[in-house]
Amino acid sequence: MTCQTATLTLYGAAASGSVAVEAALVLLGLPYRLIEGATWAEASARDRVAASNPMRQIPTLLLPGGEVMTESAAILIYLADLHPEARLAPAADDPRRGQFLRWMLYVSSAIYALHWIKPDVTRIGAPEGARAAVVDAVHERIAFCWANMDVQLTPGRWLLGNELTVLDLYVATVSRFGPWRARFCEVAPRMAEVIHRIDAEPRLAALWRERFPEA
Ligand SMILES: N[C@@H](CCC(=O)N[C@@H](CS)C(=O)NCC(=O)O)C(=O)O
Known part of the structure; x- marks a missing residue:
């Protein structure tokens, strides 16, 4: 399940969790090859990624050399840790590291994972009529x-304080999924203020526009 690649290859799609990874790659200045496909909507996109990720999900990142990375939170933490000079994650001995890991994993497991149910509610045994x-x-x-x-975060300019981290990119992306941004801003007003700043971040504004064209 590995293949040799010269650079990073990302299976992703507009309006998906891969956009958080794309944002990190932009901030890190790392070139990547994007294989586009809306896995939740197209069987062909699921089939394409299946050889690398049998979960048939994106984001799936192939590292140079062929190692496969899946799980959006893990990919973001991995990329940030690999490039400490970019300061996209608190280091292991930074007092903010615990809360950073806590909220990265929370967004992944408590929120993002629930979206798997939506394209086909029979996945959890619910009848299609209950969709x-x-x-x-x-x-x-x-x-x-x-x-x-x-209510548990105390944001500064960014979600964890004065430095932008991959947590900001992750929340800016996943908060665009259902129940969508208007509801997010209503229920999470303190994070919303930060997220608007991330939307406007000059290095990312073009990416957000291109990858979330309907938002
Ligand atoms: N745990 C995965 C979840 C990824 C995920 O749910 N990706 C969606 C796209 S945003 C997907 O590929 N869905 C395919 C499907 O519903 O079958 C992660 O954090 O990367």
Whole structure:
């Protein structure tokens, strides 16, 4: 399940979690080859990524040399740690490291993972007829999780204080998924203020525009 590549190869899609990884790669100035495909909507995109990631999900990152990285939070932490000079993650001995890891994993497991249910509610054994109710319930749970995070963080200019980290990129991306930004801003007003700053970050504004064209 490995293949030799000259550079980074990212399986991703507009309006998906891969955009957080793309944002990190832009800030790090790392070139990458993008293989575009909306896995949640197209079987062909799922089939394409399956050889590298049997979960058939994006983001999937192939490192130079062929090693496969999956799991958005792990990819973001890995890239940030590999390039400490860019200061996109607190170092292991930084007092902010614990909360950084806590919230990275929280966004991944409490929020992002729930989106897997939505393209096909029969995945969790719900009847197709219950689709609207299941999706509503998922969105309510996600809104609750954002609110819960918002009351426990004390953002500065960025979510963890005065330095932009991959947590900012992650929240800026996942908060664009259902129940969408308007609800996010309502339930997480303190994070919303920071997220608007991330949307406007000059090095990323073009990427957000191109990769979230409908937002
Ligand atoms: N745990 C994974 C979740 C990734 C994920 O859910 N990706 C979506 C796109 S945003 C996907 O590929 N879905 C395919 C599907 O629903 O079958 C991560 O954090 O990277």
